[in-house]
Amino acid sequence: MFADVDVVSDVISAMRLGKPHSTRTERRAPWAVRHEPFAGAGFHLVLEGTCWLTTPDGTRIELRAGDVAFLPHGGAHALAGDPTAPTEVPPVPLTAPSDDPDNDTGPRTVMLCGAYLMDRSWPHPLLRELPDLVHLPGGLGRHQSLRGAVELLATELAWPRLGRDAVVPALLDALLLYMIRAWLEDQPEGSGWTTAVRDPAVRTALLGIHSTPGRQWTVASLGELAGLSRAAFARRFTSLVGQPPLGYLTWWRMILAARLLRASDAPLRSVAAQVGYTSEFAFGAAFKRQHGLTPGAYRRKGTT
Template sequence: MEVRRMDVLSDVIASARTGRPHSSRTVRRAPWGSWFHASSGAGFHVMLAGTGWLIPEEGDPVPLGVGDVVFASRGAAHGLADSPSTPLRPAAPVALDRIAPAEDDGDVSAVMLCGAYRLDGARPHPLLKELPDIIHLPAGLGRRAPLRAAVELLGAEMASPGPGSDALVPALLDSLLLYILRAWYEEHPDQGWARVLGDPAVNAALRALHDDPARPWTVRDLGREAGLSRAAFARRFTALVGRPPLAYLTWWRLTLAARLLCEGDAPLASIAQRVGYASEYAFATAFKREYGIAPGRYRSTRGQGRAPSRQVSLTSG
């Protein structure tokens, strides 16, 4: 079996993302104000030109400048406006999967890029679950050059679509999501999973585990990957990740199994083998213990092999 080589953040996003992400480029003329009602999923806004304000459900308004990114990791209610005093109207939905050029003129007060990601909400990874409801990433001179580059590429493609846009835009949206998360964790190195990803020993063990979840790992094996003794590794892993190494391994295996059940019609015995169970019976027992339902029934209740998902409705920024 070929071993995948993915870092943990990429693997988590790959396992959580489902369906096609969407985006819309919106031109606003003052006065303008939109209220985004709470909804499950993840969405973003980027100020491509002009200025505006983020109006959180709680707390003070936050000024937005060119290049600023707002990320709603769980679809928390929030507003966007040209001024904190502008009345907010429910955000108007726009067509999904549409890439259309926008006509700009001198009366424009803001040009915004808005988008939405579909995420599997059945078992969110703690890396995603711990994020704040609303993340504001100011552009800042000389800061986050890769994130700015991704924004510029996506904005340019949305403004002037060309051959290949249908393939380029989803790829750029995925890149933008990773850059947003990377920027957040880099700026909060002492919080939660930022400490996990920044710890060379624990991160090495996680990468090995994610690369080959079917391997019959022991704590000693994972400790070797981390370059630590069995006891030292177990303590360090549990303290940072929040659960013992083999407990995390079981959780990740069954999370992957649930995704495989939803994505296709592979036999249960095949799925069991892919996620590290010696028999279909052992897999079914572990799965039912974790999910409270047999794997076959889990698949049938998810609608003909389609993964349960949470999506922010794409609305005009």
């Protein structure tokens, strides 16, 4: 019934802002750069050579060819050609041009680095569960879809070709989903969203909410969809998702409403109807409870 809806993709599309960007860099040791925190998510892919990534809490990992370092919350970090290189250097943004590889004669490191802008005002719980740093090793047989996206992106950035301006953003969008999918697949069974999206009953209910958020859902109707009694479904959903079914439904409706208000000039009554409210007044009250502004004020703020 809901085969055309994917909860993870829906979450990302609601949180994303603007277009992603990336650069291909080549450096020869010794080198070190520092990246300051930013409102988004970043990644580093090692195509050739090795480097070391260090975070402010002292975490240090070696990145080898084929490895991906994903920073879902845009945290500060440093990259260096070897573990002893100083990291207290002037910050370099992710969009910095490639260094001249002929300036030094040490081992060469070739990387793809990129960033996505994200709306952090009301982050989805799925994104909140992601750690500050996700290291996805490039071993054979692991995350083949991610490996394929990396290879395609590296090819496009290495040699300018027709259609590159359209292909690269599409590949970056795919890469973001592949990185999150790879992390989810690597997580053990437990609680929270990593388990919620695997649980057949809860996943079915989430698909229902995300596919038709404007439907007049009740706990009973969602439980029936999930194949559980009302009480059993409510307990299971709340335990895995972190909030009751109707609480999540309202929260998600308000996230969608904010996106509609930012992206269109549709009348408020139309936005209200799309997210399940027959009363514009009730919609406005619910929106203000979550966002702190009336829908009209939120729209005006977004255009200034």
